[in-house]
Amino acid sequence: MNIKLNSGFNLDTTFAMAESLGANDGIEKRDLEEYSLLADQAFEAIKSVRKGDILSHGEPALFMNLPYQESALIEKLSSIGERTKSRFDTVVAIGIGGSYLGNKVLFEALRHPYYNEDSCVRNGYPRLFFAGNNLDPSHLKGLLDVIDLKKTKFIVISKSGGTTEPSAAFLVVADRLKKSNLTLKDHVIAVTDPDKGILRTIVNQNQMESFNVPHGIGGRFSVLSEVGLITAAMTGVPIQELLDGAKSMDQACQIPDVEKNPALMYAVFCTILYKKKGKNISVIMPYSNSLKSLGEWYVQLLAESLGKEKNKAGEVVYEGRTPIPAVGTTDMHAQTQQHREGANIRLLTFIRIKDFKDSEIIIPDQFQEHAKLAQLSGKSMSQALHAALDANAESLREAHRSSITIEMPVLNAYHLGELLYFFEMATAFEGELLGVNPYDQPGVEAYKKIMTKILS
Ligand code: PA5
Numbered sequence: 001m002n003i004k005l006n007s008g009f010n011l012d013t014t015f016a017m018a019e020s021l022g023a024n025d026g027i028e029k030r031d032l033e034e035y036s037l038l039a040d041q042a043f044e045a046i047k048s049v050r051k052g053d054i055l056s057h058g059e060p061a062l063f064m065n066l067p068y069q070e071s072a073l074i075e076k077l078s079s080i081g082e083r084t085k086s087r088f089d090t091v092v093a094i095g096i097g098g099s100y101l102g103n104k105v106l107f108e109a110l111r112h113p114y115y116n117e118d119s120c121v122r123n124g125y126p127r128l129f130f131a132g133n134n135l136d137p138s139h140l141k142g143l144l145d146v147i148d149l150k151k152t153k154f155i156v157i158s159k160s161g162g163t164t165e166p167s168a169a170f171l172v173v174a175d176r177l178k179k180s181n182l183t184l185k186d187h188v189i190a191v192t193d194p195d196k197g198i199l200r201t202i203v204n205q206n207q208m209e210s211f212n213v214p215h216g217i218g219g220r221f222s223v224l225s226e227v228g229l230i231t232a233a234m235t236g237v238p239i240q241e242l243l244d245g246a247k248s249m250d251q252a253c254q255i256p257d258v259e260k261n262p263a264l265m266y267a268v269f270c271t272i273l274y275k276k277k278g279k280n281i282s283v284i285m286p287y288s289n290s291l292k293s294l295g296e297w298y299v300q301l302l303a304e305s306l307g308k309e310k311n312k313a314g315e316v317v318y319e320g321r322t323p324i325p326a327v328g329t330t331d332m333h334a335q336t337q338q339h340r341e342g343a344n345i346r347l348l349t350f351i352r353i354k355d356f357k358d359s360e361i362i363i364p365d366q367f368q369e370h371a372k373l374a375q376l377s378g379k380s381m382s383q384a385l386h387a388a389l390d391a392n393a394e395s396l397r398e399a400h401r402s403s404i405t406i407e408m409p410v411l412n413a414y415h416l417g418e419l420l421y422f423f424e425m426a427t428a429f430e431g432e433l434l435g436v437n438p439y440d441q442p443g444v445e446a447y448k449k450i451m452t453k454i455l456s
Helices: 029-050 063-068 071-087 101-110 137-146 164-179 198-205 226-234 239-252 262-277 289-306 336-341 381-398 413-434 442-455
Strands: 002-004 010-012 090-094 127-131 152-158 188-192 209-212 281-286 322-325 346-353 402-408
Touching: 010 262, 029 262, 029 413, 063 239, 063 413, 071 226, 071 239, 090 164, 090 226, 101 127, 101 226, 101 289, 101 413, 127 137, 137 164, 152 164, 152 226, 164 188, 164 442, 188 198, 188 226, 209 226, 226 239, 239 262, 239 413, 262 346, 262 402, 262 413, 281 289, 289 322, 289 346, 289 413, 336 381, 346 381, 381 402, 402 413
Parallel strands: 090 127, 090 152, 152 188, 188 209, 281 322, 281 346, 346 402
Antiparallel strands: 002 010, 010 402
16 A cells, blocks of 8 residues: 655555555454544544644644744744855754754754755755753853854754753853843843743843744654754754645644545554554654654654553553654664564664766776676666665565555655654654653653753
């Protein structure tokens, strides 16, 4: 079974079916029939979430509004990118979790792999570094050693406005700015709750420029909000295209038929493989270094959304598949051995970029006397990359291991927006199928409380 959208986005579930893997490990027609009522209910439940009718800790989950943000906001964000370019040569984004991981995906997937190293490829835009995503002092110290404060803009991102890691980094930065006679107003932009939290108070007290983490947008669903868009705009990413891609995926995700709705279909497949075939590990494996951080982002999305002790009825369920990030081809030389021969408890999701466009390289015909090298000559590197993905999927299939392949036509802002939104919607549907609340994170809050006690 596969779903191909007009954009070229393709979801191929062939190697998750019983025809490919046998009935013990693959999905049979009767499994899909058994889950069809649940899928309909999940679809209806998401319609209510979309309307803002379902509250989690007093807040609705409104990430489905993000593809449709007003053009005035997008223009404001884009203009800030242009403005920053003329005054600053470096931007440092301070944040953690949902206030960091999506920003990193947008940067690594959509900017030149050596963006920070070369001013020509930056096209006048500032370098971008990340901080506040750990309490390890060495990286913050190292960063402060190499940047010129006078030419640096800091973006502090925190929905709550008081998370320990970004707060510590912000305090260090604020102190350094003060000692250099530089102001928060000139050098710091905040992205935080519109009304509450320590960071919002500091913004108001210091007349700092700020953006909002909109009401109803939780950290791991915030990449397409001001949280992710601001750093993308600062590096020249065409942010409207990201939203256009998300919009087209959103429209596909509003089709009630599971065989035409990619996120619902993926969620149903993941749930059947988990509940009926014991595949409780989800390996996300893009075949591209540029999408390495997509795996890290997905880890947070899946783990925090679905890893829950209790279901919505309050019963103890210990729910959720365990996400593992991998990158093809790199991790074929590290994880594939276990994927094929370890316990058969994994679903692999491969991501293929069909066309590498201007980045393509044809392998030249050197050392033709060596048959192994001659075999590569004349082929494009992406041909070899696709062959590696196909070989991995086929080798896993032979060993009755399930995989699903997502193909994106090219890696650009439009198709990345489509992909990110696909995973968000799939996670929302999967939460409904499992009966858990995907929008809270009591397990994260629990350790935060203990840590605050220890520190005080
Ligand atoms: O998804 C989540 O809610 C968390 O991972 C948060 O993003 C993370 O703890 C950072 O929180 P904040 O943005 O409030 O600083």
